[in-house]
Amino acid sequence: MIWLVFILLGISSLLFTQQTDVLTMLMIESAKDTAMLSAHLLVLMMFWLGFMKIAEAGDLIQLLTRLMKRPLMWLFSSVDQNSQAFSYIASNICFNMLGLGNAATPFGLKAMQLLKGNNQAMTTLVILNTSGLALYPTNLIALRLAFDSREASVIILPVLITSFITTVSAIILLRVTFNARHKWVKQ
Amino acid sequence: MTIARYILPGLVFIIVCRAIYKKLPAIDLFVEGINEAITLMKQLFPRLLALIFSVKLLLYSDVFGWIKTGLNTITHEQISGELWPLLLIKPLSGSASLAITEDIFSRFGPDSSLGLIASVMQGATDTTLYIVTVYFGAVGIKHVKTALKVGLMADFIGIMTAVFIAKWFFSL
Structure with a gap:
């Protein structure tokens, strides 16, 4: 629900200010950001959960x-x-x-x-x-x-x-x- | 504080020593942990993408600019106009609020009254929306209503407290 409101507000403002061509740019950028963030998070998770397993067994x-x-x-x-x-x-x-x-x-x-x-x-x-x-x-x-x-x-x-x-x-x-x-x- | 820098390596050191002492099959255990991490990430990625896209869209559009102008007229600038964007964006996006704090620091200096208030605000609460998404995303559960509601209410309390505590503490 909140997610839809965000999208709606954003899209209406883009339409209102006639910046229709930035949408694709924003999509690509958010995919890039997510990939970066996920890669960072994945690295941390792999190593810390790995060490945690060893610590647990010990x-x-x-x-x-x-x-x-x-x-x-x-x-x-x-x-x-x-x-x-x-x-x-x-x-x-x-x-x-x-x-x-x-x-x-x-x-x-x-x-x-x-x-x-x-x-x-x-x-x-x-x-x-x-x-x-x-x-x-x-x-x-x-x-x-x-x-x-x-x-x-x-x-x-x-x-x-x-x-x-x-x-x-x-x-x-x-x-x-x-x-x-x-x-x-x-x- | 230099001790903080030694915590993580120190921890790994202790874990490794203990593993050698107990003759554990360390690699197998480590790999098991990595596999769990990959499973978690698989569930997390789509939700994260959806969230980041919506926040980016919202930040790009000038919605916050309008809210800021509106709030300034309502509150008669009791809370300085420069702080409103930080207050509104803090629960939504960590990087965006960091950028605003940096902007305040560079324009007014970190030791100015605005800089001090911004610091306390930045330090006292975390990015609620991001944390709620990541944590609930990891288990693929959609019932985040309570967490989001309580989290945002706590953010509001936190940010207001930050302003008052900062004003009182530094007698601004």
């Missing part, structure tokens, strides 16, 4: 999962306690907090596959990723330095406060949404 992932079990079980209460998904979720969240979003994505995707069918858990994981709780915004500070910022790291604390507030309110919103639906179904 009982390393289980260690990490045990450390994060309590908060995870609270957030993902609908997931079976012994589910493999927990190890992928734990890795995803760890990498995200370190500001290494690229390394986090493969684990998130794998977790989604294992959570398939459990809508609440899938949505929770996605929301945790979109609200972007990072302890150290690596890329942002690099960008500020690139533009000759005198105090590139002053933004760490406000970013941390803001993303904390965002994450907490996202979790609350999510709980409210799912609880409301639950009650509605019961009635």
Whole structure:
């Protein structure tokens, strides 16, 4: 639905401003961008899921999962306690907090596959990723330095406060949404 | 922060050491992981293409320009006009919002009040639409409504919080 609205708005504006010939150009460009992005993502996924398999067989992932079990079980209460998904979720969240979003994505995707069918858990994981709780915004500070910022790291604390507030309110919103639906179904 | 640079290589080092210690069939396991990645990508690619095309079309058309002008008149520039595009595009496209932030940095400087607010906005939320598509695309599920709704609401809260926190923190 949203997708159709986007296309409709875009197309009507192109028609309105009589730029009908750019459509093909945009198609080619978006295919190019997608290919680039996918190639990048595929490389990351292949290597990190590969290493993850080895780490799993070596009982390393289980260690990490045990450390994060309590908060995870609270957030993902609908997931079976012994589910493999927990190890992928734990890795995803760890990498995200370190500001290494690229390394986090493969684990998130794998977790989604294992959570398939459990809508609440899938949505929770996605929301945790979109609200972007990072302890150290690596890329942002690099960008500020690139533009000759005198105090590139002053933004760490406000970013941390803001993303904390965002994450907490996202979790609350999510709980409210799912609880409301639950009650509605019961009635 | 130099420690951050050592995390990933360090992790691989630990994994490899552990594999040698436990005499694991490492190559087989690694290949298994790669195969899983390829399966995931197959499901992901078409959805990603559809999303990127629609966002590109929307950004190319001047829809955001009209919205910006409209919002400026409504809000009487309480939130500076330069920030509106960033605010609107942030949930849609990571590269586009990065470009806007760079533009603000180069015109006003990263330490100016606009630069600081833009930094906090850029750092505090992520590209919701992209993440929702990629994550749900990987499992081929179409029921993304709740995630999208909550994600965009959280973005709105996040961006507003970013402006207020930045103004308060740097006493602008």
